[in-house]
Amino acid sequence: MKLRVKVDYSTYSALKEVEKEYREVLEDAINYGLSNKTTSFTRIKAGIYKTEREKHKDLPSHYIYTACEDASERLDSFEKLKKRGRAYTEKPSVRRVTIHLDDHLWKFSLDTISISTKRSRVFISPTFPKIFWRYYNKGWRIASEARFRLMKGNVVEFYVIFKRDEPKPYEPKAFIPVDLNENSVSVLINSKPLLLETNTKRITLGYEYRRKAITTGKSTKDREVRRKLKRLRERDKKVDIRRKLAKLIVKEAFESRSAIVLEDLPGRTPEHMIKDIKDKQLRLRIYRAAFSSMKNAIIEKAREFGVPVVLVNPSHTSTVCPFIGTKIVYQPDGGDAPRVGVCEKGKEKWHRDVVALYNLKKRAGDVSPVPLGSKESHDPPTVSRWLRAKSLHSIMNEHKMIEMKV
Ligand SMILES: [Zn+2]
DSSP states (O other): OEEEEEOOHHHHHHHHHHHHHHHHHHHHHHHHHHHTTOOOHHHHHHHHHHHHHHHOTTSOTHHHHHHHHHHHHHHHHHHHHHHTTOOOSSSOOOOSOOEEEOTTTEEEOSSOEEEEOSSSEEEEOOOOOHHHHHHHTTTOEEEEEEEEEEETTTEEEEEEEEEOOOOOOOOOSEEEEEEEOSSEEEEEETTEEEEEEOOHHHHHHHHHHHHHHHHTTSOTTSHHHHHHHHHHOHHHHHHHHHHHHHHHHHHHHHHTTEEEEEEOOOSSOOTTTTTTOOOHHHHHHHHIIIIIHHHHHHHHHHHHHTOOEEEEOOTTTTTBOTTTOOBEEEOTTOOSOTTEEEETTTOOEEEHHHHHHHHHHHHTTOOOOOOOSOHHHHSOOEESOOTTOSOHHHHHHHHHHHHHHO
16 A cells, blocks of 8 residues: 655655665666576575675665565566566666565554664654555554655655455365366255356357457457457456355355365366367366366465365266266266266266265265265256355255245
8 A cells, every 4th residue: 555755855865865775786686686597585685695785884784685575576577578578678677666675674653654764764654545544444464564665856655565364274174075167166065965057158158259249350459349349348247256156155164164175177278178169269268267267266265264175186076976986977978968977886876066076075085975866966956046145055045945835
């Protein structure tokens, strides 16, 4: 968060002196990193600390540390630009300097912020905007690192960073396996499967169709075309689905003190998934939206709540019987129920996604018995309208009510 503070002349000049020497250290640090082909903070610091300390005798020594850190970050992002062919200079140029501070170089209080300079500390008194108080009063903590930048007219821009400690993951009492698919996400709660439709593949294909209709025969640089494409809001829609689904699942796990079990999916599209899509680009897009981005959304949300996540081996999760490990045979041509298979030995019927759920749970180390061939194992409750649901429990209860009425 940026705080703008107007300071008096002597404060400003004391900070200006720091800026000048910080810039010199920063430039030396960058040059050292370049000539020694390293972006590592530790190596840069080890390489230049002694000489810089000699050169800048009255500069508080921690400015040398933070300048080395700054250099390491700049070198890192320069490397990345270079790899993408987007670096237009030979080396990272230091134009504007924002001075990095660590916990030795500044102290925060609501009255004044003090900053170390060459001779003594200077004090600045910002007025805090509303948004500051919103964070400050809502459990966010001010980080020990901060930054400042000198502007024209004796103005200091001071950046405080708010952080929130992530809760520690608890010891799980149960497991909630989550199986991701191109058009749905299934969960198993207290041995009850539930299939939530996401229609990710259908949505992606629908947008692809509409995008083609807009762009065919026209340049994508055309203003009208660009406006129309923007209005499609494909990403917004998918992000919304992901976010809400992740929240439902994580809340359920949090309240029952469970761990979430997910398949440890590869980063690239596995060819056997979404194999009916020929277009490689399109296949990758569906894979990302339905599998990897969905997985990441759940993991991220879980981290926020301190819900433990167990990643398990994804191979053959839907083709092995969770009772005895025999093969589950699906109709090669799909048939009427393409996602329902039969156990080779026990002859019981299984829905693909339910098999996967039980196998995921098993692989996470849960040895509780699998309930014997219920209707739900081959015909799980399927819910399409869950976007506004408050919890997975409420969805399940509602579904039970509907079934009873039927
Ligand atoms: Zn079986």
